[in-house]
Amino acid sequence: MANFYEIKIDQAQLDAVVERLGRYKKKLPTVMRNAVNDTASSARSQIVKTVAKFCKVKSGPIRRRILLKKATTANWAAWLRIKDSPLSLVNFKARQTKTGVSYINSSGQRAVQPRAFIALKNVWVRKKLGGGKVELGESLAGEKLVGRTPIQRLVGPSVAELYSGISGLAGDVMSQAQKRLHRNIDRQIEKVLSKFKVKKAA
Numbered sequence: 001m002a003n004f005y006e007i008k009i010d011q012a013q014l015d016a017v018v019e020r021l022g023r024y025k026k027k028l029p030t031v032m033r034n035a036v037n038d039t040a041s042s043a044r045s046q047i048v049k050t051v052a053k054f055c056k057v058k059s060g061p062i063r064r065r066i067l068l069k070k071a072t073t074a075n076w077a078a079w080l081r082i083k084d085s086p087l088s089l090v091n092f093k094a095r096q097t098k099t100g101v102s103y104i105n106s107s108g109q110r111a112v113q114p115r116a117f118i119a120l121k122n123v124w125v126r127k128k129l130g131g132g133k134v135e136l137g138e139s140l141a142g143e144k145l146v147g148r149t150p151i152q153r154l155v156g157p158s159v160a161e162l163y164s165g166i167s168g169l170a171g172d173v174m175s176q177a178q179k180r181l182h183r184n185i186d187r188q189i190e191k192v193l194s195k196f197k198v199k200k201a202a
Contacts (some may be wrong), residue, residue: 029073040078
């Protein structure tokens with residue numbers, strides 16, 4: 001796995017939250033859990049949307065490769081981990097052509113993998129006669145391939161590689177997360193205080 005991020009609050013921030021909650025400080029664990037989890041979920045969504053937009057990849061497979069461990073009332077920290085397993089080539093807007101499979105390459109341009117085909121939600125190519133792996137983008141001109149089997153699944157970069165390739169994204173994710181955390185804490189505190197004010201008024 002790669003690209004590990006932990007979202008948590010420091011002691012100074014915590015002291016300020018306790019002071020604002022006042023007599024309702026027993027709600028502190030709930031406030032912190034909800035605020036941290038909302039922040040972590042937003043950070044994951046930011047990564048998914050940005051990578052999908054810049055790299056022209058479907059968002060579903062990206063989201064599934066970003067692991068989110070949520071905070072609890074006992075542990076007020078959440079973390080994100082971006083898996084480094086490669087994405088199937090079919091996720092790079094692959095489509096079948098007469099000569100092979102067209103897909104979006106790492107430069108954001110359309111490329112064609114010769115003699116490849118789409119089946120079972122993946123892109124495949126027949127292996128070279130005598131063994132040897134077919135590399136993505138290889139022309140295969142003059143290469144002899146086996147008959148129907150064996151076949152090789154073609155993959156593109158991992159989400160971790162795509163994420164790391166977007167300049168400034170890592171810093172922006174953490175910067176936005178800190179801002180969101182403050183806003184989410186404020187929102188959760190107001191939610192608690194307003195709830196008790198309503199009960200008192202009733």
